[in-house]
Structures are given as structure tokens and as C-alpha cells.
Amino acid sequence: MITARELALNVLQNLETTNQRCDQILHRALQQTDLERIDRALVTGLVNGVLRYRLQLDFIICKFYHHKFDKAATVLKNILRLGVYQILFLDKVPDWAAVNECVKLARKYKGERMSKLVNGVLRKITPESVTIELWLQEKKPSEQLSVKYSHPEWLVERWIAAFGMEKTETILSCNNHSPLFGFRVNRLKSSPEQLFSNPALAATRHDECGIENFFLSGEFSSFEPAINDGLLTVQNPTQALACLLLNPAPESNIVDLCAAPGGKSTCIAELMQNRGSITALDLYEKKLLKTSAHADALGISIITTVVGDATKFVPETRPDAILLDAPCTGTGVLGRRAELRWKLSPDMLKELAQLQSKLLDHAAELLDEGGILLYATCSIEPEENSMQIEAFLQRRPDFTTDPVGERVPEKFRQGDGIEGAILTLPGEQQGFDGGFCQRLRKRGGVPNEDAS
Numbered sequence: 216m217i218t219a220r221e222l223a224l225n226v227l228q229n230l231e232t233t234n235q236r237c238d239q240i241l242h243r244a245l246q247q248t249d250l251e252r253i254d255r256a257l258v259t260g261l262v263n264g265v266l267r268y269r270l271q272l273d274f275i276i277c278k279f280y281h282h283k284f285d286k287a288a289t290v291l292k293n294i295l296r297l298g299v300y301q302i303l304f305l306d307k308v309p310d311w312a313a314v315n316e317c318v319k320l321a322r323k324y325k326g327e328r329m330s331k332l333v334n335g336v337l338r339k340i341t342p343e344s345v346t347i348e349l350w351l352q353e354k355k356p357s358e359q360l361s362v363k364y365s366h367p368e369w370l371v372e373r374w375i376a377a378f379g380m381e382k383t384e385t386i387l388s389c390n391n392h393s394p395l396f397g398f399r400v401n402r403l404k405s406s407p408e409q410l411f412s413n414p415a416l417a418a419t420r421h422d423e424c425g426i427e428n429f430f431l432s433g434e435f436s437s438f439e440p441a442i443n444d445g446l447l448t449v450q451n452p453t454q455a456l457a458c459l460l461l462n463p464a465p466e467s468n469i470v471d472l473c474a475a476p477g478g479k480s481t482c483i484a485e486l487m488q489n490r491g492s493i494t495a496l497d498l499y500e501k502k503l504l505k506t507s508a509h510a511d512a513l514g515i516s517i518i519t520t521v522v523g524d525a526t527k528f529v530p531e532t533r534p535d536a537i538l539l540d541a542p543c544t545g546t547g548v549l550g551r552r553a554e555l556r557w558k559l560s561p562d563m564l565k566e567l568a569q570l571q572s573k574l575l576d577h578a579a580e581l582l583d584e585g586g587i588l589l590y591a592t593c594s595i596e597p598e599e600n601s602m603q604i605e606a607f608l609q610r611r612p613d614f615t616t617d618p619v620g621e622r623v624p625e626k627f628r629q630g631d632g633i634e635g636a637i638l639t640l641p642g643e644q645q646g647f648d649g650g651f652c653q654r655l656r657k658r659g660g661v662p663n664e665d666a667s
Contacts, residue, residue, distance in 0.1 A: 219254040220297060220316045221323075223261035227293045230266075230554055237266065237554045264304055265296045266553035267391050270365040271347070272296045275303075278350065279339045290324050291333070298337045303345060314338060360384060364391055366556055370546070377597055382640060386595070386649070389642030390550040396435050397451035397646060400428040402485050403514050405446045416441070424452045424646055425624050426459070431646035445512040450478045453547070456627055456637050457591040457652035458482040461538055462620045465490040470534040472496050472525040472578060477506030477518075479540055479591075484515045493518045496528055526570075526577050536587035537578045541571045543592040543599050547649025550641055568598045575607045579614060584659030587617065591652040595640055600651035601633055607655075617656040 217225075222244055229240050241262055245255055265272065276295050277284050284292070294317050301313035314337045322330035351359045357375060361368040364387035374383040398421075400407050407428060411417045421432040429452045432438065441447040458479055463469055465488045471480045474495035484493055495518050497503050503520040510518045521528070525539075544564055549556050571592075578588055590607075592599050608614060616634040626644075627637055635654040639647050 217248060217250075218316065219250060219257040220261065221320060222248060222250065223258045223265075223297060224290070224293055224320055224324075226258070226262050227265060227297075228290060231289050236552065237262065238552075260305070261297055261300065263393075263553050264300045265293070266557070268300060268304070268365045269296060269557065270367070271362055272299050272365075274350075274362045275299055275340065275345055275347070276336065278345075279336050288325065291321065291329060294320050294324070294333060295336060298333065299340055302337065302340055303342060310341065356380065360387060364388060366390070366549075367559070369561060370556065370559070373596070377595075378640065382643075385642035386640055390553075390556075392550065393433075394550045394648075395422075395431045395433055395646040396438075396449060397424070397454075398430055398432065398438060399448040399450045399455065399482060399485075400430075401446050401448065401513050402428055403489055410441065410446060422646070424644070425626060426452045426455050429455055443512075445514060448478065448481060448509070448513065450482065451648045452646070453593075453639050453648040453650040454478055455482060456623065456639070456650070457538070457540065457589060458486060459622045460619060460635070460637060460652050460654050461536060461587065461589040462622045463487050463491070463536060467491045467535045468532065469536050469538065470494045470496065470530055470581070471538045471540070472528065472574065473540050473542065474520070475499060475502030475506055477503075477509055479538060480506060480518055481510055481513055481515055483538070484510070484517055485513070487517065489515055489517055491517055494530055494534070495520045496523050496525055498522070498524060526573055528577075530581065533581060533583045534586065536589065537581060538589045538591065539574055539578050540591045541574055541599075543567055543571070543594040544596055545593050547593045547595045547639070547641060547651075551648070564596060564598060568603060571599060571603055572606065575603070576610065579607075579611050579657070582657045584657050586657045588614065588655040588657070589652060590655065591650065593648060593650045595638070595649040595651070600638065600653075601636065604633055604636070604653050604655075613658050614655050615658055617654040619654065 226240050226244050230237055241259060273284065276299060298313050298317035301308045302310050314334065317337060318330045318334045321333040351362055357368055357372045361371045366387055371383065374386060400410055416437060419432065419434050419437040421430045424431050438447055463483050463486055467487060468491060469483060471493060474480050475497035477495060480493055480495045495506055500522045503522060507520050544559055544567055545552060545555050575590060582588060594600060618635055619628045638651050639649055641649045
């Protein structure tokens with residue numbers, strides 16, 4: 216039977232050879248095993264921990280590994296990372312157990328000689344022998360933060376330039392903590408008062424987040440029955456800000472151009488009291504099937520899913536408003552997607568910014584005068600956010616920024632240097648992901664705070 220540590224190693228190995236998300240690979244791996252709950256939790260903790268702290272782990276290993284670590288086989292790197300993470304970060308795992316299990320893995324996957332190497336390296340690494348601050352004291356600030364918080368240095372340098380040293384360190388620290396779950400109460404079926412009239416739920420730790428019908432919790436299983444009954448949706452409140460900024464009125468005709476998995480589409484439908492129409496477009500039919508199933512569970516009937524390319528799609532009738540939740544780097548959600556920080560690159564950022572520009576230009580053509588265009592990302596990069604909007608407005612003088620409405624709580628109306636914009640950074644508001652949204656209006660119509 217496979218052990219927890221070997222399963223964690225397999226997941227890490229699979230991540231090296233696929234573009235799939237870590238949570239998808241991890242979920243599938245756990246489904247195929249008979250491990251007990253405590254071991255399943257260990258697998259999840261090991262995978263996420265190694266991914267979050269990979270750069271720091273490699274930095275430490277290189278101090279004790281007397282060969283070229285970057286030339287080592289990937290499986291050997293991951294075995295050593297698993298060992299060092301357990302020794303330095305998991306108090307409940309005895310050091311000897313961490314070492315012995317990694318030696319067994321090395322013997323199985325790389326033979327006796329490599330198992331002795333792993334044993335020799337790991338036995339030298341202890342909390343006392345690791346002095347990161349001393350090793351880093353001569354390094355420049357960006358490199359110090361990069362290693363301390365285990366983020367690529369090019370990202371750290373960008374954030375220091377955009378947000379300053381203090382905010383950057385807050386973002387980095389936040390990304391390395393286990394995120395809270397965000398929950399949206401389905402206003403079509405319930406309310407927070409009704410939901411928490413259940414004593415079992417009321418006794419479960421949960422916190423208000425400043426947005427109506429949303430709350431945060433570190434617990435999930437207690438709320439799972441309510442999710443299955445269509446009373447709750449798992450959604451971070453940052454995503455709600457884009458929906459509130461759109462401010463859709465009942466009976467509106469809305470197009471969600473990049474809809475899957477459908478969290479914003481269903482949130483908008485609830486804000487519209489399930490009256491009107493929402494076209495949820497996405498390239499992948501499989502994802503839209505999940506959107507439809509979730510809408511059914513919530514009692515939503517106004518969403519029509521359409522498979523199509525958002526750069527070419529033309530609706531049968533011109534919508535009152537378009538939500539463009541654009542593909543992006545996802546740098547606002549690195550706390551939830553630990554592996555993403557190692558897959559991003561400056562070239563990827565440039566490519567995505569070009570796609571976002573193309574999507575914005577196409578969306579602009581679909582609106583009549585007075586129509587609302589709501590642009591959103593889960594990125595904190597200026598090129599994908601404020602700079603993207605500034606460039607769009609230069610190209611499209613027939614569009615203008617539109618004020619943030621009263622539906623958005625006051626504390627989130629700080630903007631991003633542009634009217635009608637909301638920017639959240641990881642760590643600024645407890646439990647909120649990083650993200651950006653901007654409300655734009657096509658000139659010529661009668662101004663209206665609602666998207667109607």
C-alpha cells in the first residue's frame with residue numbers, strides 16, 4: 216500500500232509533467248487511495264508545503280548538498296524537499312521518521328547510492344543548523360524576500376516597484392498561509408440569519424467580511440450539507456466585488472464572456488433575483504456543464520450556457536452589460552494555487568496582457584451606447600489591471616470610467632488610481648484574495664447606476 220509520503224511525491228512529480236492544477240491532481244490521487252483521514256491530511260500538507268516553500272527549501276538544501284543541485288533528477292529534488300519541509304516545518308513529525316521515510320523513497324526510485332546521499336544530506340539539516348537570516352544578510356532586499364517567502368525574485372521585484380516594500384512583504388507572507396474559505400449565502404433560498412439559526416452552523420467558527428451575504432471560515436465540512444442543498448456557494452468575497460460593481464438590475468440582459476466555472480454568473484443571477492437573462496460563455500463544454508448543474512442546485516433558471524470563443528462571440532441581442540472576467544496570471548490567488556508561482560513568467564504575463572486587450576476590444580463592439588463593461592482579473596499586476604484600462608481608454612474614446620455604486624461597501628471603494636476601479640491585495644483584508652475590477656460605460660446612453 217502506498218504511503219502518504221510516496222503519494223505526496225507522486226503528486227509533486229505529476230505537477231512537473233502536466234499543466235493541470237495541483238488541486239485537481241491531488242484530488243484525483245486521494246480518490247484512488249485507501250489512506251486514512253490523518254494520512255490524507257498529511258499528503259495535502261506536504262504537497263502544499265513543498266510547493267509554497269520550494270525556493271527556500273532548495274536554498275537550504277544547496278548549503279548541504281555538495282553537488283550541483285540544479286542538475287539532480289527531479290524525483291531526487293522532490294524527495295529532499297519533502298524531507299527538509301518535514302524537518303523544519305512539521306513539529307509533529309519526528310526528524311528521524313522524516314529522514315527514514317525519505318531514504319526509503321530514494322532507495323525505491325533512485326537506488327541504494329542515492330538513498331545514502333539523501334540520508335547524509337538530511338541528517339545534517341536541523342532547525343539549529345539552518346541560519347537563513349545569516350546566509351541572506353549580504354543579499355539585496357529582493358533576493359532576501361524571495362528566499363524568505365519562497366517566491367520568484369522577478370515577481371518580488373515587480374511588487375516592490377508597484378506597491379513598496381511593506382505591502383510586498385504582506386503579500387508574500389499572506390501567500391504562504393492556508394487561505395480561509397469564502398461562502399456566499401444564496402439569497403434566493405436563505406439569508407445569513409436563517410442559515411445560522413441552525414445551532415450546529417452557528418457554533419462553527421465563521422467571520423463576517425464586510426460584504427452582505429458573505430462570510431469566511433477555516434472550516435469546510437460543517438458547511439458542506441448547506442452547499443449540497445443549494446443554500447451556500449464556495450466563493451471568495453473578492454469575486455463578489457466585481458458583481459457588486461457591475462450592479463445588475465433585475466430583468467437585465469447580461470453576457471459573462473469567460474464564465475466557467477460560473478461563480479460570478481450565479482452571483483449575478485442572485486443579485487438579479489433570478490429575473491432577466493445571463494449568457495454564460497466559455498470555450499469548454501465540460502466546465503459549462505458544471506456551471507449549469509450548480510445553477511440548478513441554487514434554484515437559478517436565467518443562465519444559458521454557450522460554448523464559444525470570447526474573442527469572436529456575438530450575442531443575438533445586444534446586452535445591457537458585459538462581464539469580462541479575463542484570463543490572467545492569477546497573481547492575486549497564489550495563496551490558493553501554490554504551484555502557480557513557479558509556472559509564471561514575464562513572457563506569460565506579456566501574452567496574457569495581449570489577450571486581455573483583444574478581449575476588451577471585442578467586448579466593446581458588442582455594447583450599445585450606455586452599455587456597461589465590467590473588466591475583472593484575479594491578478595495584482597498593473598499591466599493586467601490599471602495599465603490595461605488606461606490603454607483601452609486611449610484606444611476607445613467612446614468609453615469612459617463609471618463611478619463605483621452604493622452597492623459596493625465603502626471600505627472597498629479605494630480604487631486603483633482610476634474612477635470606478637477596485638483593487639484588493641492579499642493580506643490587506645482578512646480572507647480576501649487579490650483581484651481587480653473596473654466599471655466602464657459606453658458613451659452616449661443615459662447614465663444609470665444599475666447595469667440596465
